[in-house]
Amino acid sequence: MKNLLIIISLSWFFSSCNLADSIDQDPPNNIVPENVVQNEDDARALLNGTYSNIVSRTNSYYYMYSETIPSALIGTMSRAGSGTDDTDFFDNNIQSDNPTVKNYWLVFYTVIDAANNAIKETSELGSEEISSEDRNEIIGEAKFLRAMATFDALRYFGQFYDRTSNLGIIIRTEPVNFTTRSIKRSTVEESYQQILSDLDDAIVNAPEFTVSYRGSRLAAMALKARVLLYMGEYSEAAITADNVINNGARNLETTFSEVFDKGISSLEGIFITYRDASSDTEENNRKQFYAGRVEEGWFTNFMENDPRQPVTYSESNVLKTNNKTSFRPTFFFRLAEMYLIKAEGIAKSSNDIETAKQALNVIKERAGVNPSTASTIAELNDDIFEEYIKEMSFENGSDWFAGIRFEKVMDLKTNLNSSNQYILPIPVSEIEGNELLTLADQNPGYE
Numbered sequence: 001m002k003n004l005l006i007i008i009s010l011s012w013f014f015s016s017c018n019l020a021d022s023i024d025q026d027p028p029n030n031i032v033p034e035n036v037v038q039n040e041d042d043a044r045a046l047l048n049g050t051y052s053n054i055v056s057r058t059n060s061y062y063y064m065y066s067e068t069i070p071s072a073l074i075g076t077m078s079r080a081g082s083g084t085d086d087t088d089f090f091d092n093n094i095q096s097d098n099p100t101v102k103n104y105w106l107v108f109y110t111v112i113d114a115a116n117n118a119i120k121e122t123s124e125l126g127s128e129e130i131s132s133e134d135r136n137e138i139i140g141e142a143k144f145l146r147a148m149a150t151f152d153a154l155r156y157f158g159q160f161y162d163r164t165s166n167l168g169i170i171i172r173t174e175p176v177n178f179t180t181r182s183i184k185r186s187t188v189e190e191s192y193q194q195i196l197s198d199l200d201d202a203i204v205n206a207p208e209f210t211v212s213y214r215g216s217r218l219a220a221m222a223l224k225a226r227v228l229l230y231m232g233e234y235s236e237a238a239i240t241a242d243n244v245i246n247n248g249a250r251n252l253e254t255t256f257s258e259v260f261d262k263g264i265s266s267l268e269g270i271f272i273t274y275r276d277a278s279s280d281t282e283e284n285n286r287k288q289f290y291a292g293r294v295e296e297g298w299f300t301n302f303m304e305n306d307p308r309q310p311v312t313y314s315e316s317n318v319l320k321t322n323n324k325t326s327f328r329p330t331f332f333f334r335l336a337e338m339y340l341i342k343a344e345g346i347a348k349s350s351n352d353i354e355t356a357k358q359a360l361n362v363i364k365e366r367a368g369v370n371p372s373t374a375s376t377i378a379e380l381n382d383d384i385f386e387e388y389i390k391e392m393s394f395e396n397g398s399d400w401f402a403g404i405r406f407e408k409v410m411d412l413k414t415n416l417n418s419s420n421q422y423i424l425p426i427p428v429s430e431i432e433g434n435e436l437l438t439l440a441d442q443n444p445g446y447e
Helices: 002-016 040-055 065-074 087-091 099-123 132-157 188-205 217-231 234-245 256-265 298-303 335-349 353-367 377-392 398-405 428-433
Strands: 269-272 331-334
Touching: 040 099, 040 132, 065 087, 065 099, 065 398, 099 132, 099 428, 132 188, 132 217, 188 217, 217 234, 217 269, 217 331, 217 335, 217 398, 234 335, 256 269, 298 377, 331 335, 335 353, 335 377, 353 377, 377 398
Parallel strands: none
Antiparallel strands: 269 331
8 A cells, every 4th residue: 555655646746747857857666665765866756746746737636726715615716717516615515525525635635645655765765875964854845745734634624723622633644554544533732733843843854945846944934833823822923934034035026916927936935836838738737727706795895996906816817826927826835924924923912013013014015005004903903814815815725714813704704604614524435434533523513
């Protein structure tokens, strides 16, 4: 089973993914238990296979559905042009046997399993095959990818908003085989601690930032800032975000539109998918088939008269994350979010309104809108939430999860009337195939 998964991971990568010359390597020859990974090149090829599950030409569930599913849930995207027949997401009435839910769950765990294989096989190489520095870098980069997929699994399928909850996710830190297949649900706190452990390792050992389509120490730090924010560790989240801002490897673009026109060349991209002309063909990029229609209502009211609106959408068509000039990359992390995390973290951890406004106003002023005039924490929180919507809509669920954190989603969408709707059901196939799960382990509100 282990080696079958490695073969699948590598074959997906090398048959369907064109990231860049820097990761265009041949897979190990004659893959068998004795020589799955024999040297550093093999280890790097295995790591590259992990990326293939995020940017796969044939599977859009990570790079595209991480935009469309949360946008459907909060109501920024209309079902009319969603590119999917899953009306359950727009109605916030999702069934546990929904096939998209199953595939969304599986894509996170496919990335996790590929990362686990890269970690295991690289760690078992002898010193004569790989230097300790290269070994640590490969493992650190794989741990960043594992942490990202684990966190995404948690925030979509676990009660991430309640650290006392028993309803975390399945934590997998070993390759899946017949003996490791069945694992019980961990608590939310255990899930968070595993994510933080991986990120702390990646921050120390992953490669320094070089390009926005590879995991790095900076990307791990940016993800840690986001994770801490979701955990309610607001002061630490603000400090971590500030460290990313002051790292110097990334800078804000002069204008909002430059971010999306430049794509992987943008100065503020921290981790985004690799796209170029050859990967933006109809056969290679399923965003070609995603119309991304904007829902008329609260979102368009928010965006009215904001200078970012024409860059974000035209009439009913989403533009920013479907930008043809830059070949439609998916933005997982960019520097602008760090300013918003810093502002939110300060606002929710202290009464220092002026310092929080300084971080917030960097983004507002770049957008060409007036600085915040908030004089109370309540007013400031409203300003920060609105900036998440205007600056980060359609980007990796930023709008949906901000709505949950700021307790706005039920006011914005009448379909939402319970916190049970904040997360998706555990797929029936996982409950049936995992001997340590029963129907009692299903998320509340789902049969």
